[in-house]
Amino acid sequence: MSEVRAERKICIGKQDDFLERVGRAVEVEGQVIAVFRTSTHMYALLDRSPHPKGGPLNEGIVSGSFLYDPLYDWKIDMRDGMVQEPDSGQVQTFPLIVEGEDVYLLIAGNQLVSK
Amino acid sequence: MAEKQKLVVIGNGMAGMNAIEQLLKLTDRYEIIVIGAEPHPNYNRIMLSYVLEGSKSIDDIIINDRAWYVSAGILLMTGCKAVRLDTTHQQVMMEDGSVVAYDKLLIATGSTPFILPVPGSTLDGVIGFRSIEDCGTMMEAAAHYKKAAVIGGGLLGLEAAKGLVQLGMDVTVVHLPEYLMERQLDVPSAKMLQQELERQGLKFALGKQTTALTGTKRVTGLTFADGTSLEADLVVMSVGIRPNIDLAMGSDIQVNRGIVVNDYMQTSVPGVYAVGECTEHRGICYGLVAPLFEQGAVLAKTLAGVETEPYEGSIVSTKLKVSGVDVFSTGTFLEEPHHDIIRLHDGWNRTYKKIVLHNRVVVGAVLFGNIDDSSRLERLVKKGEQMTEELYQELTGSGGCCGGKAKSNMAAELVDDDIVCGCNGVTKKMIVDAIVVDGLTTLDAVKMKTGASRSCGGCKPMVEQLLQHVLGESFQSTQTKQGICGCTSLCRDEIVAAIKEQQLYTITEVTQALAWSQAEGCSKCRPALNYYLGMLWPETYVDERASRFVNERMNANIQKDGTYTVVPRMYGGMTTPEDLKKIADVSIKYKASLVKMTGGQRIGIIGIQKEDLPKVWEELEMPSGYAYAKALRTVKTCVGSTYCRFGTQDSLSIGDLIERKFERVDMPAKFKFAVNGCPRNCAESCTKDIGIVGNDGGWEIYVGGNGGIKARLADLLCKVKTDEELMEMVAATMQYYRETANYLERTSDWIERVGLTQVQNMIVHDADQRKRLTASMEIALSKLEDPWKKVVGDQKLRTALFEKVIVNEPCTH
Numbered sequence: 001m002s003e004v005r006a007e008r009k010i011c012i013g014k015q016d017d018f019l020e021r022v023g024r025a026v027e028v029e030g031q032v033i034a035v036f037r038t039s040t041h042m043y044a045l046l047d048r049s050p051h052p053k054g055g056p057l058n059e060g061i062v063s064g065s066f067l068y069d070p071l072y073d074w075k076i077d078m079r080d081g082m083v084q085e086p087d088s089g090q091v092q093t094f095p096l097i098v099e100g101e102d103v104y105l106l107i108a109g110n111q112l113v114s115k
Numbered sequence: 116m117a118e119k120q121k122l123v124v125i126g127n128g129m130a131g132m133n134a135i136e137q138l139l140k141l142t143d144r145y146e147i148i149v150i151g152a153e154p155h156p157n158y159n160r161i162m163l164s165y166v167l168e169g170s171k172s173i174d175d176i177i178i179n180d181r182a183w184y185v186s187a188g189i190l191l192m193t194g195c196k197a198v199r200l201d202t203t204h205q206q207v208m209m210e211d212g213s214v215v216a217y218d219k220l221l222i223a224t225g226s227t228p229f230i231l232p233v234p235g236s237t238l239d240g241v242i243g244f245r246s247i248e249d250c251g252t253m254m255e256a257a258a259h260y261k262k263a264a265v266i267g268g269g270l271l272g273l274e275a276a277k278g279l280v281q282l283g284m285d286v287t288v289v290h291l292p293e294y295l296m297e298r299q300l301d302v303p304s305a306k307m308l309q310q311e312l313e314r315q316g317l318k319f320a321l322g323k324q325t326t327a328l329t330g331t332k333r334v335t336g337l338t339f340a341d342g343t344s345l346e347a348d349l350v351v352m353s354v355g356i357r358p359n360i361d362l363a364m365g366s367d368i369q370v371n372r373g374i375v376v377n378d379y380m381q382t383s384v385p386g387v388y389a390v391g392e393c394t395e396h397r398g399i400c401y402g403l404v405a406p407l408f409e410q411g412a413v414l415a416k417t418l419a420g421v422e423t424e425p426y427e428g429s430i431v432s433t434k435l436k437v438s439g440v441d442v443f444s445t446g447t448f449l450e451e452p453h454h455d456i457i458r459l460h461d462g463w464n465r466t467y468k469k470i471v472l473h474n475r476v477v478v479g480a481v482l483f484g485n486i487d488d489s490s491r492l493e494r495l496v497k498k499g500e501q502m503t504e505e506l507y508q509e510l511t512g513s514g515g516c517c518g519g520k521a522k523s524n525m526a527a528e529l530v531d532d533d534i535v536c537g538c539n540g541v542t543k544k545m546i547v548d549a550i551v552v553d554g555l556t557t558l559d560a561v562k563m564k565t566g567a568s569r570s571c572g573g574c575k576p577m578v579e580q581l582l583q584h585v586l587g588e589s590f591q592s593t594q595t596k597q598g599i600c601g602c603t604s605l606c607r608d609e610i611v612a613a614i615k616e617q618q619l620y621t622i623t624e625v626t627q628a629l630a631w632s633q634a635e636g637c638s639k640c641r642p643a644l645n646y647y648l649g650m651l652w653p654e655t656y657v658d659e660r661a662s663r664f665v666n667e668r669m670n671a672n673i674q675k676d677g678t679y680t681v682v683p684r685m686y687g688g689m690t691t692p693e694d695l696k697k698i699a700d701v702s703i704k705y706k707a708s709l710v711k712m713t714g715g716q717r718i719g720i721i722g723i724q725k726e727d728l729p730k731v732w733e734e735l736e737m738p739s740g741y742a743y744a745k746a747l748r749t750v751k752t753c754v755g756s757t758y759c760r761f762g763t764q765d766s767l768s769i770g771d772l773i774e775r776k777f778e779r780v781d782m783p784a785k786f787k788f789a790v791n792g793c794p795r796n797c798a799e800s801c802t803k804d805i806g807i808v809g810n811d812g813g814w815e816i817y818v819g820g821n822g823g824i825k826a827r828l829a830d831l832l833c834k835v836k837t838d839e840e841l842m843e844m845v846a847a848t849m850q851y852y853r854e855t856a857n858y859l860e861r862t863s864d865w866i867e868r869v870g871l872t873q874v875q876n877m878i879v880h881d882a883d884q885r886k887r888l889t890a891s892m893e894i895a896l897s898k899l900e901d902p903w904k905k906v907v908g909d910q911k912l913r914t915a916l917f918e919k920v921i922v923n924e925p926c927t928h
Contacts, residue, residue: 011922012920012922013920017914017915017920018915019660019661019915019916020661021635021661022660022661022668024915024919024920025725025919026919026920026921027919027920027921027922028922029922032919035920053675054675055675055676055677056677059665059668059669059673060638060665061637061638061642061661061662061664062635062661063633063634063635063636063637063638063641066633066637068637068638070664070665070673071665071673071675073638075637075638
């Protein structure tokens with residue numbers, strides 16, 4: 001990650017805008033990112049299930065650092081986006097920082113490529 | 116026929132009665148008389164901590180009720196005290212002056228808690244923790260006082276302390292050594308235990324020597340040798356036990372710290388035996404339960420004249436019976452210079468495993484956090500097995516890629532007499548017999564039959580292994596059914612019972628108290644627990660939005676592209692031109708991709724964007740149809756006597772009434788109704804969860820039908836005459852299903868599992884039960900509001916739950 005130079009810091013709102021363990025979609029430059037808040041952390045993932053049939057992730061059930069995808073129940077580690085066994089795949093994750101009440105997404109220059 | 120010999124047992128505790136139970140299996144040569152000082156039948160003393168924490172009642176821990184004594188032909192004298200022994204004339208003198216003669220005498224008087232001889236030890240509110248009476252005193256104290264101190268951080272002390280915390284007291288454990296359970300744990304595991312218990316609300320004063328208890332009538336506090344003090348309205352002493360030897364001391368039986376017995380449990384006087392905590396065997400007085408069973412087995416054989424191996428002492432293992440804390444130790448667990456130690460200390464998962472070797476032989480072990488290997492280690496130590504490379508890999512989980520982790524079958528290695536359940540003295544043979552002779556196939560059934568794993572549950576894996584071993588592949592299917600999900604091995608009934616008994620009020624409390632492997636649960640158990648808690652505590656439980664499936668959280672059905680379907684309520688399948696107009700308007704305005712009739716006589720508006728949902732609901736001004744919920748979906752009706760020439764009953768009104776009354780209440784699974792005006796059954800009652808069919812004289816009620824994944828025709832539950840009876844039966848049936856079904860279990864599976872007869876017995880034949888069920892349903896119904904209306908009126912929720920955050924101009928730094 002350290003070689004990424006052009007990193008942008010994007011304010012996506014206050015911490016209170018995000019309910020605990022209830023995800024919320026954040027649209028940045030046409031891309032939708034699912035943001036989750038737990039009692040200790042916040043996570044950001046591309047809001048697209050790695051399941052072949054796709055679908056959103058932000059409505060999933062959150063347990064600790066894990067997310068259960070809402071449509072196909074795949075278990076995803078929100079820290080690195082890895083899909084847990086017996087399924088496989090990976091979701092793109094984004095670093096997220098909280099300063100005071102404000103929540104920022106860190107996006108590298110080439111990360112949000114529209115399809 | 117030879118005259119029966121008279122065997123008199125003094126003491127009606129676990130040790131004596133276990134020996135008698137074992138003896139009765141071998142011979143009927145004795146006429147048995149049991150003298151018990153306590154006024155109760157024999158109970159399982161090691162389960163007193165459960166009585167204290169409220170998870171078991173006194174009745175639950177009774178091992179042998181009075182009927183057992185009668186059927187076994189034993190004369191039980193409770194509340195009777197033996198005061199003197201005359202071994203010359205073979206007589207027991209009773210307190211009331213009577214005399215009981217014996218041919219053989221068994222002393223099983225147990226032990227009493229040791230009360231520290233410090234000033235104030237006789238004040239009110241100072242007790243030991245040993246009997247049902249002590250439990251009563253502690254529960255009584257918890258109702259009136261706030262602060263408690265438990266002196267002694269050993270096994271029993273910690274169980275007592277946890278019980279008192281559970282009862283709402285502020286509890287401090289006072290302990291002389293610097294770390295807890297020093298007789299069962301080493302320093303690292305004791306520290307982990309302390310941290311865990313602190314997390315559960317216990318406080319500790321370690322390294323403290325109590326010098327006095329203060330107070331005038333009732334105790335008010337403790338003072339320590341270092342000059343500090345502690346406030347307490349209740350002091351529980353748990354610093355050790357003293358064998359009850361007074362009776363033997365007054366006779367010519369040899370007594371040291373306990374009643375001295377040889378390897379066959381014989382005292383120094385011929386014909387007089389002793390067993391349990393009152394004894395001293397090879398210089399050791401045991402204070403734990405497992406030795407009792409081993410001694411009892413040898414004693415029973417001796418008394419029956421059956422050849423037996425001598426009792427050569429017990430290797431003591433310990434398990435702490437505090438919920439959520441798994442601790443185990445066995446054998447020599449404190450390391451000395453000549454030992455080799457295998458130590459696995461995982462600070463992340465909070466587990467600890469230490470295996471002590473002496474000249475390659477496994478001599479002891481300590482486990483914390485994960486005690487799966489406890490039975491195995493216990494056995495290795497008992498048999499003095501050598502450590503091998505293979506064993507090492509199995510125990511440390513460090514095996515190679517192929518087969519390294521494959522555990523060899525412990526169940527096969529055990530011999531018949533090996534005790535599997537140390538709490539209840541159940542041997543391998545007893546379990547195998549239950550499986551083979553009685554044909555049992557599940558853990559629960561074996562548990563009920565033999566008592567194995569009924570108490571601390573530590574031997575559960577071993578019992579499962581035995582089932583697996585005996586039944587082979589056929590056990591697999593029953594085993595996988597066990598836990599409701601991968602987070603727990605508990606089944607639905609065990610969880611619901613624990614929620615009730617331990618008064619658990621939130622999902623977090625459940626997952627903590629019942630030691631979930633994944634702290635916050637998973638997508639399977641969280642919605643289930645949310646349902647069970649709401650069902651059990653309808654008036655106080657706060658529904659957890661984060662534990663609802665997406666559909667129930669958003670109050671709409673998610674489609675595969677992430678848009679939603681909105682289905683408004685149409686009671687009994689009836690709508691109005693005005694409502695249809697509104698549906699048409701919102702469908703156009705919010706660009707519905709499809710408007711479709713559902714299978715339940717209403718209209719679905721498909722393809723609504725998530726952020727538009729609250730606006731759609733607001734503009735529809737219709738109640739939610741709950742098409743997304745584990746709740747009443749639809750009541751399908753025919754036009755009935757109002758319009759149909761064949762109609763005999765007003766199915767429209769009843770359908771409307773039922774849907775209005777029972778909408779919104781959470782059910783274990785989706786729930787569909789049909790109401791028909793005549794036996795032509797146009798609304799298809801036979802495939803509904805509850806189907807109602809009208810006829811000339813009243814209504815027939817059918818239950819358990821399903822037209823979906825697994826077709827099943829409904830069973831006739833009963834016939835009723837009036838609409839009032841109909842509503843009562845329906846309410847009771849729904850509530851009984853709510854209380855007894857597994858989450859997600861449809862009525863079609865439920866009725867087959869529970870049995871139609873059982874449901875009829877509860878609903879139809881038992882008016883009291885029916886009344887209770889309908890009353891419970893009324894409570895559940897009284898707390899509901901329309902979820903769409905709620906969201907529409909709550910701007911904050913609308914924003915946080917339904918609206919996207921749209922970042923237009925990123926503030927770049």
